Amino acid sequence: xxxxxxxxxxxxxxxxFINNPSRLDSLLVQLEQKLQSIPAIGQKVSELxxxxxxxxxxxxxxxQFSVKVLATMVGAFIYLVKKDDxxxxxxxxxxxxxxxxxxxxxxxxxxPDVNAYRAWRAGQxxxxxxxxxxAVQS
Numbered sequence: 607x608x609x610x611x612x613x614x615x616x617x618x619x620x621x622x623f624i625n626n627p628s629r630l631d632s633l634l635v636q637l638e639q640k641l642q643s644i645p646a647i648g649q650k651v652s653e654l655x656x657x658x659x660x661x662x663x664x665x666x667x668x669x670q671f672s673v674k675v676l677a678t679m680v681g682a683f684i685y686l687v688k689k690d691d692x693x694x695x696x697x698x699x700x701x702x703x704x705x706x707x708x709x710x711x712x713x714x715x716x717x718p719d720v721n722a723y724r725a726w727r728a729g730q731x732x733x734x735x736x737x738x739x740x741a742v743q744s
Contacts, residue, residue, distance in 0.1 A: 617681035
């Protein structure tokens with residue numbers, strides 16, 4: 607199975623999460639816990655806290671964006687949290703390669719929206735983009 611097929615599959619699973627804010631919030635908590643165990647890997651992983659904040663803002667009704675973008679992000683989150691992915695997370699170092707690949711592919715599709723959210727959030731807080739991003743990561 608190729609990464610595009612996997613992203614399409616988990617994107618379709620995302621509808622169940624999108625229609626249940628409590629379930630979606632639970633997924634985000636699981637994802638944040640998993641991220642604590644993954645060493646930072648380049649730009650892709652560094653965008654994850656912003657993507658999580660973006661979905662949380664959607665749950666709260668503070669920020670709206672397309673369902674396609676939402677489904678792509680939630681689908682990637684589902685894959686990151688899943689126990690039965692292509693390469694077991696239990697394998698040191700290479701166990702997260704597939705997770706990073708799925709995240710990178712999702713980010714490729716949603717990056718303009720993530721950048722727009724980052725700018726919106728910076729304007730909402732009255733802080734610069736760097737300060738706003740730091741606040742999300744803490």
